[in-house]
Amino acid sequence: MAKNITNKTLIDLHSCMVRIRRFEEEAGKLMEDGKIPGALHLYVGQEAVAAGVMAHLSNKDQITSTHRGHGHVIAKGGQFAPMFAELYGKSTGYCKGKGGSMHISNMALGILGANGIVGGGPPIAMGAAFSNKFRKTKQVAVTFFGDGASNEGSFHEAANMAALYQLPCVFVCENNGFGEYTRQTNHQAVTDVADRAAGYGMPGVVVDGMDVMAVYEAAEAAIKRARAGDGPTLLECKTYRYYDHVGVRGMGLTYRTDEEVDAWKQRDAIHSFEALLLKQGVLTAKKIENVYARANDEIKEGVAFAESSPFPTTEDLLEDVYFVGAAS
Amino acid sequence: MSEALKDGPRMLPYVSAITEGVRQVLQEQDNAFVAGEDVGQAGSVFGYYQGLLDEFGDRRIVDTPISEKGIIGLGVGAAATGCRPIIDIMFMDFLGECMDEVANQMAKMRFMFGGGATLPVTVLTMAGAGMNLAAQHSQSWEAFLAHLPGVKVLMPSNAYDAKGMIIAASRDDNPVFVVMNKMSLAMQAEVPEEMYEVPIGKAAIVREGAAFSIFAMGRMVHEALAAAKTLEGLGVDCEVVDVRSIQPFDSETAVASIKKTHRALVVHEAVRFGGFGGEIVAQLQEEAFDYLDAPIARVGAPFSPVPYSPALEKLYIPNAERIVAEVKKVLGI
Ligand SMILES: Cc1ncc(C[n+]2csc(CCOP(=O)(O)OP(=O)(O)O)c2C)c(N)n1
Ligand SMILES: [Mg+2]
Numbered sequence: 001m002a003k004n005i006t007n008k009t010l011i012d013l014h015s016c017m018v019r020i021r022r023f024e025e026e027a028g029k030l031m032e033d034g035k036i037p038g039a040l041h042l043y044v045g046q047e048a049v050a051a052g053v054m055a056h057l058s059n060k061d062q063i064t065s066t067h068r069g070h071g072h073v074i075a076k077g078g079q080f081a082p083m084f085a086e087l088y089g090k091s092t093g094y095c096k097g098k099g100g101s102m103h104i105s106n107m108a109l110g111i112l113g114a115n116g117i118v119g120g121g122p123p124i125a126m127g128a129a130f131s132n133k134f135r136k137t138k139q140v141a142v143t144f145f146g147d148g149a150s151n152e153g154s155f156h157e158a159a160n161m162a163a164l165y166q167l168p169c170v171f172v173c174e175n176n177g178f179g180e181y182t183r184q185t186n187h188q189a190v191t192d193v194a195d196r197a198a199g200y201g202m203p204g205v206v207v208d209g210m211d212v213m214a215v216y217e218a219a220e221a222a223i224k225r226a227r228a229g230d231g232p233t234l235l236e237c238k239t240y241r242y243y244d245h246v247g248v249r250g251m252g253l254t255y256r257t258d259e260e261v262d263a264w265k266q267r268d269a270i271h272s273f274e275a276l277l278l279k280q281g282v283l284t285a286k287k288i289e290n291v292y293a294r295a296n297d298e299i300k301e302g303v304a305f306a307e308s309s310p311f312p313t314t315e316d317l318l319e320d321v322y323f324v325g326a327a328s
Numbered sequence: 329m330s331e332a333l334k335d336g337p338r339m340l341p342y343v344s345a346i347t348e349g350v351r352q353v354l355q356e357q358d359n360a361f362v363a364g365e366d367v368g369q370a371g372s373v374f375g376y377y378q379g380l381l382d383e384f385g386d387r388r389i390v391d392t393p394i395s396e397k398g399i400i401g402l403g404v405g406a407a408a409t410g411c412r413p414i415i416d417i418m419f420m421d422f423l424g425e426c427m428d429e430v431a432n433q434m435a436k437m438r439f440m441f442g443g444g445a446t447l448p449v450t451v452l453t454m455a456g457a458g459m460n461l462a463a464q465h466s467q468s469w470e471a472f473l474a475h476l477p478g479v480k481v482l483m484p485s486n487a488y489d490a491k492g493m494i495i496a497a498s499r500d501d502n503p504v505f506v507v508m509n510k511m512s513l514a515m516q517a518e519v520p521e522e523m524y525e526v527p528i529g530k531a532a533i534v535r536e537g538a539a540f541s542i543f544a545m546g547r548m549v550h551e552a553l554a555a556a557k558t559l560e561g562l563g564v565d566c567e568v569v570d571v572r573s574i575q576p577f578d579s580e581t582a583v584a585s586i587k588k589t590h591r592a593l594v595v596h597e598a599v600r601f602g603g604f605g606g607e608i609v610a611q612l613q614e615e616a617f618d619y620l621d622a623p624i625a626r627v628g629a630p631f632s633p634v635p636y637s638p639a640l641e642k643l644y645i646p647n648a649e650r651i652v653a654e655v656k657k658v659l660g661i
């Protein structure tokens with residue numbers, strides 16, 4: 001493990017991953033119980049990526065997320081109560097119930113939206129990075145996207161422009177091996193999405209996305225580089241989603257084996273990190289238990305808040321389509 | 329067909345009618361193939377290509393990357409050079425990714441080439457709200473497409489039409505969009521086993537009436553029928569016309585209906601402003617002004633993106649109640 005990492009950072013990384021996992025497990029249950037409508041794309045299995053990258057960002061830095069966005073939102077500072085409220089479609093949600101799971105956003109936290117459009121994020125992050133450079137701030141924009149999204153033209157155009165203009169942008173590809181039900185080998189001829197970076201004139205880095213420290217360190221380098229004005233990086237994190245593409249069990253298609261899922265679970269980011277932290281004496285079993293207990297309390301409160309919140313009303317329907325008021 | 333059903337009508341859900349239509353087209357046309365995201369092994373996220381990969385193999389059921397511009401381009405290029413592609417765009421909203429390929433290439437190529445290219449390409453795509461899928465997975469963009477000279481646009485409201493339109497579209501030598509509805513997938517209708525076409529450019533009168541015409545598109549046909557039933561109780565005898573073919577539009581059937589009823593309403597799920605209903609109203613006042621006894625009413629979605637919250641989506645999507653209310657307004661009852 002890298003030397004100069006404080007125990008606090010290690011503990012934060014751990015609790016971030018636990019909070020994401022518990023939120024997602026609960027959201028999945030609520031969906032199966034029919035309490036949350038629509039489509040939930042859950043992040044279970046990929047927690048190390050959001051936690052490891054976001055550890056280097058402040059609220060001022062921006063991210064764009066994906067349809068599988070809850071983990072990014074939580075790692076970027078999202079609170080459970082307005083998140084659950086959004087999933088319930090309540091007016092107290094992060095988007096007043098208008099966006100739902102696929103569009104969770106919060107400008108104050110620098111979250112430029114989850115996205116229902118695969119590949120929707122990279123051009124927006126590139127634009128935010130352009131703005132950061134234009135306004136001469138030290139902000140960095142990070143875009144998360146999947147292996148599947150790396151086949152959209154939008155990714156390629158954004159990557160080229162970010163490199164051309166040397167923008168403070170980091171492209172984080174979460175390669176979980178599938179775009180929906182299609183295995184990576186059936187949707188692209190490259191094994192490493194990071195190889196594509198060379199075509200645009202930026203470094204491409206491959207990292208084990210099940211190892212939160214590896215993600216943390218690689219992201220640190222990429223974000224430092226961006227912040228220093230040295231341009232974008234493409235960081236590919238090899239990871240895996242434990243649940244189905246949508247929901248928990250999904251459509252019941254057979255596109256992967258239980259053995260494959262189990263093999264990835266053997267390398268679970270949270271469990272292996274816990275083993276490490278226990279061994280190093282950073283955490284005790286009791287303290288780990290407390291992390292879960294706190295997350296569970298947060299869930300309880302968040303769900304209660306969501307359930308007791310009002311639904312939006314007719315008036316809300318036509319609001320927020322345009323900005324109305326004095327121009328700034 | 330099962331023994332028990334042998335003598336009854338052959339009922340099929342919309343989703344299976346799509347499968348059957350595509351299967352028969354693939355059997356009929358050697359150079360037809362299906363290409364799109366998760367169409368093969370997964371059989372489409374809506375399930376309508378189930379079994380086709382096993383039956384036809386991966387030469388003819390082609391899983392593509394998530395690259396809509398590439399997918400439509402594949403259809404255009406292949407159609408121009410001797411294939412008859414059936415292109416799948418999972419959600420109609422994703423046409424945003426490939427609007428250039430649709431609007432600037434597919435729609436114009438034949439014209440720009442002075443008639444030199446023929447593009448027998450069919451695009452199947454899924455529209456409509458109602459599943460809490462929010463602003464980017466629920467839209468009805470048929471008016472976008474109908475505005476493009478060079479493409480045809482069909483909207484099957486039922487299983488019979490879904491199959492017949494897919495067959496008609498695939499046999500047509502032009503780009504044809506079949507805009508299907510995700511809320512209708514389980515809806516059953518009588519569907520003959522043999523191949524048949526639903527003629528492109530022909531509306532269907534799905535309920536005859538003498539006092540009021542309701543022109544409906546896609547899933548709204550069923551809301552219009554429910555409204556007509558309610559209105560019948562109020563003594564208003566409604567005719568319901570399933571527009572079906574958006575481009576070309578069957579103004580003849582529409583005008584004939586107006587000549588009979590003298591009053592009308594148009595309804596679609598798309599945003600009312602700039603929706604296809606406005607075109608229908610314009611054509612009717614041009615061609616049947618003297619037969620109109622009242623302004624033609626329009627029902628459509630409000631001018632906002634499709635909201636996620638079930639509470640808002642319910643308010644958003646046009647329904648029978650709103651049709652009834654508008655008809656009553658026109659009639660002053
Ligand atoms: C433009 C567009 N095309 C297709 C889809 C349908 N879709 C939703 S998620 C998904 C798979 C995305 O794969 P990937 O980028 O690898 O992300 P993952 O789901 O694996 O996290 C697809 C095809 C979409 N939402 N937007
Ligand atoms: Mg993926």
